[in-house]
Amino acid sequence: MALPPSLKKVSDTIWELPVSYKPGMLVPARIIATEKLVRVMDAGVFDQVTNVACLPGIINHAYCMPDGHWGYGFPIGGVAAMDPQHGVISPGGIGFDINCGMRLVLTNLTLEEVQPHIHRLVDALFYRIPTGVGCTGFVRCSQSEFGDILEQGSLWCLRNGYAWPEDLEMTEEGGCFSGADAAKVSNKAVERGYDQIGTLGSGNHYCEIQVVRPENIVDERLGRAFGLTIPNQIVIMFHCGSRGFGHQVATDYLQLFLSVMERKYGLKKLDRELSCAPFNSPEGQDYFAAMKCAVNMAFANRQVILHRIREVFSSIFHKSPEELGMKMVYDVAHNTAKIERHMVHGKKKEVLLHRKGSTRAFGPGMEGLPACYRETGQPVIIGGSMETGSYLLAGMETGAETFYSTAHGSGRTMSRHQAKKLGRGQKLQRDMEERGIYVRTDSWGGLAEEAGAAYKDIDEVVEATELAGLSKRVARLVPIGNIKG
Template identity: 50%
Template sequence: MVEISKINDNIYEVPIGYRPGMRVPGRIFVSPLLREMVEPGTIDQVANVATLPGIVKYSMAMPDAHLGYGFPIGGVAAFREDGGIISPGGVGFDINCGVRLLRSDLDSKSVSPLINTLIDALFEAVPSGLGATGRLHASDQQLTEAFISGSKWAVEEGYGIEADLTHCEENGNMPGADPSQVSVKARKRGRPQLGTLGSGNHFLEIQRVEEIFDEARAKEFGLFKGQIAIMIHCGSRGAGNQICTDHLEVLSKAVHKYNIDIPDRQLACAPLGTPEANHYFGGMVCAANYAWANRHIIAHWTREVFTRYFPDCNLNLVYDVAHNVAKIEEHDVDGKRERLYVHRKGATRAFGPSRREVPETYRNVGQPVLIPGSMGTPSYVLCGNDRALEVSFGSACHGAGRVMSRSQATRLFTGKSVKAALNKDGIVVRSTSPSMLAEEAPQVYKPSNEVVDVVHNLGIATKVAKLVPLGVSKG
């Protein structure tokens, strides 16, 4: 049996030979404490990804890695344009699930007394929970435009402002969308849900900046201690889920056509440049743009709620990141510049100042990397470093990472007990389903500080600020 080796206190290597067919080693970025929490199944998934054709350097797992399907959650892998593949197993069903952070010019003293009112108003304004349909009633034509233009379309429709666009990864409008690759079924699921938060771990939170770790970078991001900020965590809803489902079926046949040996059907894929790969990519981009439009609309309604109670307040977009997506990026591989398809499944892009993808406003420091905590635990803002390009193709973690199954959580906690515990900590919660609240109890996640420290210590991204929740609206 080939053993996993410890490279240093934050890097563990899964050597070639851990499972048959590995083309590159695996790398798991964890502290010794977090290493104990990584299930054997997660390591198997890291090794499975390493068998895929055209993989470059390593199959990687971020410190919040846990068992997923196909890739592990927290998985990162890059594939050569020439000889590589694209796989929905490296993106997930909730394509462009992501995080958006709005900073206010309000401090917590003025907002805290109104926190119940604000959360109730946000809960009303932003439809959430199972079966929720939007206030938007998008037409079929509008849906197509959302697929093609994402946030740009949303701004044209009067949601949000022009300046928001430059503060989104891909400007909220990823090129390459092909709406002909979105099925009637995906449109049917996606149309009524545009402008909805969803359920599960998705949330809208009012947060307070609790601690600043890096004054200079915080200033660049417009963050200060005591400030009120709003974090939105959601994705492409039924549209993305169906687009993934549809293409997974096609790609699971493509592996036979192209003679690709995959260790797990969820790693279904097609060689880059083939029709199947192009079709999936075109459909995936539609879902990614839908998600950016979705977060844009939700942010707009959030602004409306805040200005109802604080007419002079401004909510400016700090940044919006995608943490389930495959992107075409240029990276240095063995001293040569190469175009790669970087898959991030539960991982956040963390680019430093040298990358042209970083908005000009942040070109001095690097992009904001937004790491949501679980409900009731702190979230973090980090700043991407150029060092991340060498370590992880410019990728960081995406959250705290689950450590306990949902069924175990519902055995241990009730929605009522979780809510009471949060209230005791001064956190107001509104949720449509008590049992979903139990599944998202803070204890089911790994300690977010430990996860973020690994990313910081590896030099992937620098800790800038810690934000704590004051109020949560959940599905």
């Protein structure tokens, strides 16, 4: 498509729309992408990222990452830092699936050891991890105990036998955003989600068995530091979020903010999906506390799923998960808002950072990283399509431009209905199996919608983040088995 005429090339990977692009813009909007990627971005990205640039309290620029496409309110790939005193918080800057995120787990198994068991492994994962429309989990908790999960996240899992102590250290923020307050979530949200702990969900959510081939290791030193030490090593990656609970929290507060933003706070509605409230207001603080509950629910969800994955591998290989070396590489959120400290105009300041379809990517030496990653920078997990593979990256020292934020996936370029026209799910499953990827799904239609051709080229996306100095490639991870929601 034609690029907006006022889009200015700042560098090979930064494209800027000036404040004159749209009335009300407070800062310029910047798109992080190569020329090839910026040219395939949909018009929604330019419109939405410049709407974000109009939000009160925004600092420096509104950003969109290289995998960006239109979203609700913010584009997917949207990043915005707000002044916590004078700025706003917007559910549209976080997304409906609060703390949708990625987790990567090691094994000490090789492709040669796993390949003969791949059908049994994938089938067992498929039966043990509920997927699909309206699925419920195996963790039985009362609605009041669910409140503990909301406030404690992965810590609840540790206390209840679903986590190893080191899992928490390998999770962003230790698997618990402090300040979560279960009193700030609706009964509806609890009713919708309290029995969904340990479920994958649907759409683009998946659990994948992947191989790290020697030729796909880009940085050996970082690979070793992240635990990739064996040729053809098998790892497990999964992608899911806060399920119906988080979706309801987002829906509830979106409507609350819509009802107060103009009437009570005089904030202009540019788009009903971009509803917001002052961060420093009762509504803003209530949403922040409720959003943290959804963040913690998602951490617990991924932790319980990891527990199940360890059980499955243990039963198939007749060894304990410890003996199989099933340690976490890391767990990263890509739909959140949080307070972080960053340099702003030469001074270290607290900012309220919205990342929607964007991963935190702290560079070497930054506070908040576990000791083992202080020298390497944070592992960044980028999920690709189920056909083409994914990436493990590392945060870079040069990521300050985007407040140490990077891409989150490959980003769709084709609608779900268009993707279905490429072929039926059953055929895709057969084709993929011929190429060495065994897939199980609850939904043939859903599978067809996730075909690799529906996504951008992930190699180009991660290369753009590396060229922009946000995250560097460590290894490309290739699927051999996949369960899809």
